[in-house]
Amino acid sequence: MISERQLRILEAIISDFIDTAQPVGSRTISKKYPLGVSSATIRNEMADLEELGYLEQPHTSSGRVPSDLGYRLYVDSMVNFHSIGIDEKEIIQSMLRNRIIEASDLAKQAAKLLSEFTNLVAIVTIPKFNKCKLANLKLIKVSDTRVLLIMVTDTGIVKNIQLAMSYTDQFILDKVSDTMLSFLSGETIEKIDVRSILKLKDKLQNLGTFVDYLIPILRDALKSLNGTEQYAEGLSHILSIQEFADSEKAKVIFDFLRDPKNLEIFLDEISSDQLSIKIGSEIGIDSLDACSIISSTYKVDGKSDGKIIVLGPKRMDYGNVVSIVNYISNTLSDVFSGINL
């Protein structure tokens, strides 16, 4: 078992390391932190902490560096998750409530705020469109060769897809979209497949040819709705972080984040009901071994959630980041739920 004193020493070491990025030695701790014991004692405790797996030594005769386990303990039992200041709150509120009504803009704005307040990389997803229920659907002719398919979810998110069609009569389009809506309304969008679209044929037998023409186009359009839309901001902050001063190391992170699919797997795994902190190897992704990820979810009307994540070096100010993630996550829930008032 770990003693109270060891805990305080570990805390001092991690704080110091977060500040300085340098392996920390026993003398530094005894001088900078009022623990009331000599460096020799700390030295002994540090040896024990290393044996317990909370610290690591880059090489003999260098100071100690926290291990993933050390950070874990630090986060679980030492970090002070204070609430953010009133000023920050006001800025966030005004930026997110400032007449934004597109889900994507809102996510982008939230990611921007997150990355500015944390100086780290922030990613915000919007609720998986696929999982939402269809509330409205319209086909609008925009030109002789194009039709706009508009879908609105019950959570108020609007999605437009352009369809290339050479057969576009608004009267027919209205008829088709009304009919589709009548039997698809309330369905989650992922459930809308060829089979359900085929009902169109039954209901609109007089438009058989048109429906035959439309179905493959619709199918392709719906297929394109897979995947989570991610909005990442602050990527360049990576480049200011000591751990990634070498471009090659930064590139690993960039390359990972470039393909949204990479993160999607991770996003699907994180629990959807509370804030999560993953440290280094806990993330389970080799290229992110040097990072920590703090993630949270927000809900729209209590359902169907979007995700917020902040990615940075393990050596980050967990207390601060957590409180910002929390606040923005809550604000986003509110704003999203309010959008379709």
Next chain:
Amino acid sequence: MISERQLRILEAIISDFIDTAQPVGSRTISKKYPLGVSSATIRNEMADLEELGYLEQPHTSSGRVPSDLGYRLYVDSMVNFHSIGIDEKEIIQSMLRNRIIEASDLAKQAAKLLSEFTNLVAIVTIPKFNKCKLANLKLIKVSDTRVLLIMVTDTGIVKNIQLAMSYTDQFILDKVSDTMLSFLSGETIEKIDVRSILKLKDKLQNLGTFVDYLIPILRDALKSLNGTEQYAEGLSHILSIQEFADSEKAKVIFDFLRDPKNLEIFLDEISSDQLSIKIGSEIGIDSLDACSIISSTYKVDGKSDGKIIVLGPKRMDYGNVVSIVNYISNTLSDVFSGINL
């Protein structure tokens, strides 16, 4: 005046430097390139080329490095702008003609191809929406609180903007949008201002209250259409380039590119009718002094153009990049012009 031999020596130096990123010396040239003269002769010529401003010497007793002027001469009179291979052409054709009908997707795809083929950063803009002429306009109710404003340009680009409105009757919306279209059709979108919208009031006097309500909302929506939409791809390639191995240097580029406004100024300046190569200081932007930019434009139906740019280190394969930019630019013109057939 510069002699033929000096030209050939300069060419050899620049080729070698592009390959190796190392200052090149006279012996290297005399051994690697069959110029038929000794290193001493080359040495003399190099001294002259330096005096003429085409070469620079990082320090006495190091090899020479091309100056911006040197690159300029190289590009103007030595680079072989061959056409790209048939295989590349096929890939580009198939990727860009593969049933993409959204301008933004097309631009994104083109940027991706560019960056993959050049291993550099690529940015593609879509024709400035503002400068296009309005061809169609519709207001669609999507929920009790939201209306979708759809605008189609004569170049076939579709733009949707959501409007927050608490007064949404589709019958009225149809009336309003029909009326608006009747006197705005053919106008460039940037010309649509409050004054022109006010005509609505004259024409729809029975809907005065609604029009009063709508006007400020429309004005805000139209204001949001300023600016060029840019799609950048391959940013992470920066991190593989020797010149930017130091994260701090890469960050300068990233920070510059992060804000589309920065590039917009530059984009507005480049001539709109042919391929342009800007080298280092020619770009006129301090943070890009170590870079070269190759840019081109594509036309949609001979009008209203979008831009293509590739950004990399001065030490790039100009011949190759130029031919790729050219080919993609032409293809994009074709595809864009064909979209609204």
Next chain:
DNA sequence: TGTTAGCACTCATATCAATCGAGTGCTAAT
């Protein structure tokens, strides 16, 4: 028994001189 002073030891980092070698400019011979 826990704490601490003291000390030998380790090892990355800094320092400095010596050397190397790629490159130059200049001169004199071809």
Next chain:
DNA sequence: ATTAGCACTCGATTGATATGAGTGCTAACA
């Protein structure tokens, strides 16, 4: 005009040496 030759420059490499921050261990102490 070209080139061989040579002295010279100067960054990079090497290696020996010192520095110092850090450790672990032991023995003395409270």
